[in-house]
Amino acid sequence: MAIINAPRGTRDILPSESWKWAYIINMASQTMKDFGFSEVHLPIFEHTELFSRGVGETTDIVEKEMYTFNDRGGRSITLRPEATAGVVRATLENNLCVQGASAKLWSWGPMFRHERPQKGRYRQFYQIDAECLGIAGAGADVEIISLTIELFRRLGLKNLEVVINSVGCEKCRPVYRQKLIEYFEGHKDELCETCLTRLDRNPLRILDCKNESCGHVADNAPDIYDSLCDECREHFAEVRKGLERLGFSYRLNKRLVRGLDYYTKTAYEILSGDLGSQNAVAGGGRYDNLASSIGGPKVPGVGFACGVDRVMIVMEEQGCSFGKMPAVDVYVAALGDDSRGAVQVLTYELRKNNIAAECDTSGKSFKAQMKAVGSCKFACIIGTDEIANHSVSVKNLQDGLQETIAYDDVTEYIKSRV
């Protein structure tokens, strides 16, 4: 019978990689703390309407990428394709933003989208996500963008590009939408099939179509900046001023729309040249109507998510440091079968004292045990002599010197040397 493999688009994060993941998550955790964000753990599945209403019926995510199924109670459930809708739901459900209060929340974990797998694109992928809820002013947008940039700075990522845009609000977007429909109607023969279907339903998405011909048409489309209402125009100017004050450079891209319908005003992405076609390491923006679209009051919000899988690829490609690979410091070896019990006792004693220690439990010969010491700093050897003398032979594996240490002193001896 053939072995059952993992589903397409998923992958196993094995020990050779998992410690690097831990490094990235720890760095995120520290950065979030420094920016005043608190960690939350939210469900991986939610009611399907949270995403259809929150992310938007006409988005690719809701139309064709969600893992949706009926549970045993007949309710439609979806594996989260992104984190924002869930964070907003949790904020409303737990009254975190009542009476003008704001909440700064972050989380990380797996997301699920049924996309065509390729480099940097998986069906189960991981995001680090941060959301700031309850603040309408541009200062929150600047804080979120600076948080993204700071996280990547700490991780050592180079050659990133910050791209920003304003996608307007419920007051000015309908006017812009109409202008776009009129413009694209006149260029129907140059649009790809997907964009033809977007024409009436979501014409803004035509702007960021990757198809070359659509791109040419989109380049000459009416400019969103000419349609922004005063409030959106001022907000965008404030965001730009704030970024400049912090010394960040960015590129304006009037065609940046992003694939989620909840955005209002600011939308941004951080791009890397080291990723091929899936070049966004992070994306985010403001979503002032998301809370009301899922049945809550109007709670403004702004946030971002970065793809851990993609950050990992870029860090590997750029030779970034992941810190030190965790290693066991001490190998405790049994010289003869009679000391195997004592070896396990000493190993546990060391571990209780926060010393990373390893011993053989599979019955390996002494020679094989000594081959398994790997990058350990010390080998503690216990044979019948050591048991009789209540001692341990401690070999420093760096200089090869061996000493006999009283059993009761060995933990302190090692502790002061690792």
Ligand code: HAM
């Ligand atoms: P998004 O642009 O869909 O935004 O995803 C954010 C990041 O997740 C992307 O820039 C990319 O790094 C990573 N990503 C997305 N799809 C995949 C995939 N299939 N495989 C690997 N990585 C992927 C959001 O999800 C929004 N919720 C961000 C946000 C938070 N906006 C406001 N708050």
